[in-house]
Amino acid sequence: xxxxxxxxxxxxxxxxxxxxxxxxxxxxxxxxxxxxxxxxxxxxxxxxxxxxxxxxxxxxxxxxxxxxxxxxxxxxxxxxxxxxxxxxxxxxxxxxxxxxxxxxxxxxxxxxxxxxxxxxxxxxxxxxxxxxxxxxxxxxxxxxxxxxxxxxxxxxxxxxxxxxxxxxxxxxxxxxxxxxxxxxxxxxxxxxxxxxxxxxxxxxxxxxxxxxxxxxxxxxxxxxxxxxxxxxxxxxxxxxxxxxxx
Numbered sequence: 001x002x003x004x005x006x007x008x009x010x011x012x013x014x015x016x017x018x019x020x021x022x023x024x025x026x027x028x029x030x031x032x033x034x035x036x037x038x039x040x041x042x043x044x045x046x047x048x049x050x051x052x053x054x055x056x057x058x059x060x061x062x063x064x065x066x067x068x069x070x071x072x073x074x075x076x077x078x079x080x081x082x083x084x085x086x087x088x089x090x091x092x093x094x095x096x097x098x099x100x101x102x103x104x105x106x107x108x109x110x111x112x113x114x115x116x117x118x119x120x121x122x123x124x125x126x127x128x129x130x131x132x133x134x135x136x137x138x139x140x141x142x143x144x145x146x147x148x149x150x151x152x153x154x155x156x157x158x159x160x161x162x163x164x165x166x167x168x169x170x171x172x173x174x175x176x177x178x179x180x181x182x183x184x185x186x187x188x189x190x191x192x193x194x195x196x197x198x199x200x201x202x203x204x205x206x207x208x209x210x211x212x213x214x215x216x217x218x219x220x221x222x223x224x225x226x227x228x229x230x231x232x233x234x235x236x237x238x239x240x241x242x243x244x245x246x
Contacts, residue, residue, distance in 0.1 A: 015040040017052070018094070026057060073144035075121060076128040081151075084143035085221040088153055092218065098140070099159040100210040102228035103127065103166070105148035106236060110190035110200040115177075123177055123203060124148055127170065134166050151228070160245075163207055167241040170205050178202065207243040208232030214246060 017026050017040055042049045072079055091098050105123065112120035124147075131142045131150060139156035154162065175183045182188050187201040208231025210224055218224050227246050235244040 078144035088221040099154040101152040102232045103150040107200045206235035
C-alpha cells in the first residue's frame with residue numbers, strides 16, 4: 001500500500017488561500033465551501049507557504065475587530081480611516097477590483113446651527129444606517145472618517161446602483177428631520193460663514209466615486225482619496241442629491 005500514488009488517497013482538492021488575500025474574502029470563501037474542513041493550505045504567490053486552521057482565522061478576525069473598534073467613530077461605531085486605508089491597500093496589492101465612494105452631507109452646518117447638535121447627530125446616524133442597510137460586509141466596507149464624511153469601499157459589481165439607492169432613500173428620509181414649515185419652504189434661513197442671513201436648501205448627499213477601472217490604476221489609498229475628493233467636489237456643485245464618477 002505504501003507504494004501507491006498519493007492521488008489515490010486524496011478524494012478532493014484541498015482549499016488553497018493566498019497569504020495576501022484580505023481576511024474578509026477568506027471568510028467568504030470558507031463559508032461558500034461545501035465541506036467544513038478544519039484546515040486549508042496557504043500559498044505565497046504560486047508557492048506553498050504552510051497550513052492554517054479555521055481557529056487561526058477566527059483569532060485573526062477577532063484581532064482585527066478589536067483593532068477596528070479602537071479606531072472606530074464613537075457616534076456611528078463604524079471603522080475610521082486607519083482600518084479602511086489598510087483594507088484598501090490590501091485590495092490593491094491583491095489586484096481585487098473595487099470602487100471607492102466618498103459621501104458628504106450638503107448644508108449640514110446651517111442645519112446643525114439651526115436645529116442643534118443632537119439633531120445633527122441624528123442625521124449623521126441616519127446616513128450610517130442607510131449605508132449599512134444598502135452595503136453589507138459581503139459587498140464592501142463602510143468607514144466614518146469624521147464629521148459628516150463617509151467613505152465606502154465597494155467590492156460588488158452593482159456599486160453604482162447601491163450608491164444611487166442610498167441617495168434615493170436619503171431624499172425620502174430628510175423631511176422627517178425638519179419642521180413642517182421648513183419642509184414646505186424646502187429649506188431654512190441661517191447664517192453663512194460671513195455671518196449673513198442666507199437661505200439653505202434641505203440637506204442632501206453628494207457622492208464622489210472612483211470607479212473600479214480608475215481605482216485599479218492607483219498605487220495606494222492616498223491616490224484614491226485625492227481622486228474621490230475631486231469627484232465629491234464636483235458633485236457638491238450640483239443641486240440636491242448627486243453622484244459624480246471619475
